[in-house]
Amino acid sequence: ILTMCEITAKGEATLFEEAKQKFRSIFGKKAAAAASAPGRVNLIGEHVDYCEGLVLPVALPFTTIVVGAYNSLEECRIHTVLASGEELKTSFPSSSAEPLKPGDPAWANYVKGVLANFPVAVRGFDAVIVSDVPMGAGVSSSASLEVAFFTFLESLTGQRTGLVEKAKLCQKAEHEFPGMPCGIMDQYIVSMGKKDHALLIDCRSLQATQIPLQTDDAVILVINSNVKHQLTGSEYPLRRAQCQEAAKVLKLPSLREAHSEDLGELKRLTSDPDVIKRAKHVVEEIKRTEDAATLLPKKDLEEVGRLFYESHDSLSKLMEVSCPELDQLVDIMRSSPGVYGARMTGGGFGGCMIALVEEKYVEDVKSRVLKEYKGNPTFFICNPSDGAKILQII
Ligand code: GAF
Numbered sequence: 001i002l003t004m005c006e007i008t009a010k011g012e013a014t015l016f017e018e019a020k021q022k023f024r025s026i027f028g029k030k031a032a033a034a035a036s037a038p039g040r041v042n043l044i045g046e047h048v049d050y051c052e053g054l055v056l057p058v059a060l061p062f063t064t065i066v067v068g069a070y071n072s073l074e075e076c077r078i079h080t081v082l083a084s085g086e087e088l089k090t091s092f093p094s095s096s097a098e099p100l101k102p103g104d105p106a107w108a109n110y111v112k113g114v115l116a117n118f119p120v121a122v123r124g125f126d127a128v129i130v131s132d133v134p135m136g137a138g139v140s141s142s143a144s145l146e147v148a149f150f151t152f153l154e155s156l157t158g159q160r161t162g163l164v165e166k167a168k169l170c171q172k173a174e175h176e177f178p179g180m181p182c183g184i185m186d187q188y189i190v191s192m193g194k195k196d197h198a199l200l201i202d203c204r205s206l207q208a209t210q211i212p213l214q215t216d217d218a219v220i221l222v223i224n225s226n227v228k229h230q231l232t233g234s235e236y237p238l239r240r241a242q243c244q245e246a247a248k249v250l251k252l253p254s255l256r257e258a259h260s261e262d263l264g265e266l267k268r269l270t271s272d273p274d275v276i277k278r279a280k281h282v283v284e285e286i287k288r289t290e291d292a293a294t295l296l297p298k299k300d301l302e303e304v305g306r307l308f309y310e311s312h313d314s315l316s317k318l319m320e321v322s323c324p325e326l327d328q329l330v331d332i333m334r335s336s337p338g339v340y341g342a343r344m345t346g347g348g349f350g351g352c353m354i355a356l357v358e359e360k361y362v363e364d365v366k367s368r369v370l371k372e373y374k375g376n377p378t379f380f381i382c383n384p385s386d387g388a389k390i391l392q393i394i
Pocket residue numbers: 042045046047048049050182183184185186346347348
């Protein structure tokens with residue numbers, strides 16, 4: 001049973017071959033341009049990027065690959081093969097033919113939004129997208145798709161964009177087309193991840209520092225709860241608005257500028273208990289992230305683990321973005337030998353949990369989850385990987 005619950009990345013080379021072959025069999029010609037971009041997990045710094053806070057994500061070995069070539073039509077024809085094996089296709093006018101608008105099918109809005117925000121108009125092309133990034137798992141299959149597609153357009157057109165600018169344009173695409181008011185974290189790490197490193201991103205200055213991730217005999221075990229409560233769509237924008245409201249009441253540009261003393265002042269100025277709770281989470285989570293980024297290179301895993309648990313409790317009780325399944329998984333971790341700490345990761349309401357676990361205990365931890373968790377979990381070890389890149393077609 002254990003092996004069936006483990007998911008492994010197919011590897012960029014395998015996916016690239018798959019994409020090229022698919023392109024040839026669908027369009028009857030060779031792909032001329034290609035790019036890849038990974039998924040991500042966030043180690044700590046949750047629900048703070050849209051408050052200009054600090055975040056500490058890593059890029060994953062799961063990737064999205066886009067291959068393609070110009071056609072002689074004023075149309076973009078796109079085929080997608082998902083991690084599940086399901087195939088989807090869509091077509092829409094090229095951005096050199098007419099301005100693009102969001103519409104159906106919903107998944108195509110991710111690529112249309114990127115095309116509409118690409119710095120130059122692009123004539124008609126055909127493309128195949130393949131991905132092994134798990135969907136609905138909170139590991140950023142959306143940012144992976146956006147950034148892979150943007151990088152593919154760079155390869156196709158020869159038009160290059162700086163990495164921070166690329167992340168910002170992909171974030172804008174997600175705001176305007178799928179309509180999700182996300183922060184910058186996902187597009188940033190997917191563009192700039194580095195093998196064996198976590199990235200400390202300052203979402204106010206948009207500067208980042210690579211943090212070497214050598215945890216000796218410990219690993220980051222990712223457990224997918226395999227539940228997705230359909231709340232993110234409505235609850236995420238609400239959290240963002242509540243944080244903005246807290247900053248407004250405090251007369252600050254964002255909660256990044258708030259200190260713990262301001263929380264007392266906030267209680268005096270507003271009677272909305274949710275606004276107070278969200279602000280407390282953000283102020284304390286930013287501090288935890290700063291501390292974790294200092295403790296990780298020192299290999300103080302006990303303390304990092306404690307910060308993980310604190311972060312989870314805060315996300316569950318103050319930010320209210322966890323769910324019973326994620327809470328149960330974290331509770332199982334609390335009583336499992338060899339676990340330093342655990343927390344939900346990503347936007348929440350389902351998706352994944354991460355745990356910092358002594359390597360020799362990983363199999364015991366998995367068995368325990370399989371026995372006690374009420375849902376159907378899947379597992380993988382987080383091996384920090386590189387960010388997006390153009391792939392050479394030979
Ligand atoms: C989602 C968003 F897209 C990110 O910007 C971030 O806010 C995250 O939720 C929570 O930390 O992944």
